[in-house]
Amino acid sequence: MLNLGQMLGSGIYSVPGVVLNSVGSVGLLFIFWLLAPIFALGGLMLYSELAGMFPNRSGAEVVYLEQAYPRPKFFVPIAFAVTSVLLSYSATNSIVFAQYVLTIFEVPITSTSQTILALLVCTFSVAVVGLSTKWSLRAVNFLTGLKVLSLVFLVVTGAFVLLGITRVVDPFANFRSPFSGSTSNPNALATALVKTNFAFVGWHNAFNVLGEVKGRNPVRTVRKAGFISLFLVAALFLFTNVAYVAAVPKDEIKGSGQLVAALFFRHVFGDGVTAKLLPAMVACSCVGNIIAVTVGQARILREVARQGLLPYPTFFASTKPFGTPLGPVILKYALTVLVIVALPAEDAFNFLLDLASYPNLVFHAATAIGVWLLRRRRAILGVLPSPYQARNIFVLLYLMSAIFLLVMPWIPPEPGHGDVSFWYATYCVVGLGALAMCGLYYWIWVIVMPKLGGYEIVEEIEHLPDGAATARLVRRYTYPSTSEQEPLLRND
Secondary structure (H helix, E strand, O other): OHHHHHHOOOHHHHOHHHHHHHHOOHHHHHHHHHHHHHHHHHHHHHHHHHHHHOOOOOOOHHHHHHHHOOOOOOHHHHHHHHHHHHOOOOHHHHHHHHHHHHHHOOOOOOHHHHHHHHHHHHHHHHHHHHHOHHHHHHHHHHHHHHHHHHHHHHHHHHHHHHOOOOOOOOOOHHHOOOOOOOOOOHHHHHHHHHHHHHHHOOOOHHHHHHHHOOOOOHHHHHHHHHHHHHHHHHHHHHHHHHHHHHHOOHHHHHOOOOOHHHHHHHHHHOOOHHHHHHHHHHHHHHHHHHHHHHHHHHHHHHHHHHOOOOOOHHHHHOOOOOOOOHHHHHHHHHHHHHHHHHOOHHHHHHHHHHHHHHHHHHHHHHHHHHHHHHHHHHHHHOOOOOOOOOOHHHHHHHHHHHHHHHHHHHOOOOOOOOOOOOOOOHHHHHHHHHHHHHHHHHHHHHHHHHHHHOEEEEEEEEEOOOOOEEEEEEEEEEEOOOOOOOOEEEEO
């Protein structure tokens, strides 16, 4: 349910129109909805192997990268920590929720109305996670079940469209000449893959809470959950796109933005009450997604804090007073509010989606390479390999997809196929800028200042009253001794 709760968010209801606008043809649209789960499968195999190496650790990628790249000391954890903090927002689903709710009540979508509704749903969803883990998981389970039923209903409706028993006159019109209008522009293809990958983000969500999974073999439990959820979502997404293409004219899908699902029901059921049913389901999906993502990301941020990579690590690592990672939840909420308010409403969804994906691609590539590094290191030390070794073809597949998505967006898109109203590669520059700031921060904090101040950065472990362990990075000073004894050391 954690995996489904994150994958079944706004993606399938909001990105097909953008993908079709990028690739230009229905045939390529379906190909990309088949490619994305294959790349996700490669990632699932990698995570399974890495989880088998570290079966008692929550946090997933931050743990795996820390173990794979111990040198330079603290560099990878700091870089991951800073980018994880900066990109831990749920603005995209909040924005889609606002757009669909406004559509239900036939209220014009303006910057003000979209922003207010997005802030309200974000506040509610994050509050649920911050107040109770039990009730947040219950909400995830309930809303995820509702989301699965809504997608099944959409797929069945699409089948009725294809059978010719709805008001749609020619359901096969878009399937004729399926590759007509296809583009070969690398930027457009990369944009399409970014969007479809976004829809599948969440196959790894349960790995983030691996240390909290009960049972004799938590890794096997999480691995099986990943396979089941990925297969189920891949099938639902593919047939949902078939339903869209059967009911909505191609040009309308291209221009639908994030509202393709609303167009689908309007074409099938007209403008009556039934046409408002699916937008309501989409809104519920967004709420469930925000809660599920917050549950997973809060654990990542807490793990980052426990490593001493955030200021006030005691606050961020503690689970008081509600037994929840309240500090990371508050931080995630503040960042979500900031990006919702700061960005232009009409470009916010596409820009934030692309920006959230780009720096993470660097970590995806590093994780793939890290599997090989850890295998070799463990073999040298005589440590048994993970019980869930991934085939090299999956490792290579995951690595190549990350490299493709890092390089291709720099190529200019064709006219009319850009994602935003400003420069097409802005999100690439901002994403790389965030990574560069990580490097600069590391250089100043860990290298320059210790040399100038006569100290070094060391790690201390502290056990909190609630049982949590947190690491603090502290300064250890060295002072000249008045005798020939060893220099004095003190912690600050």
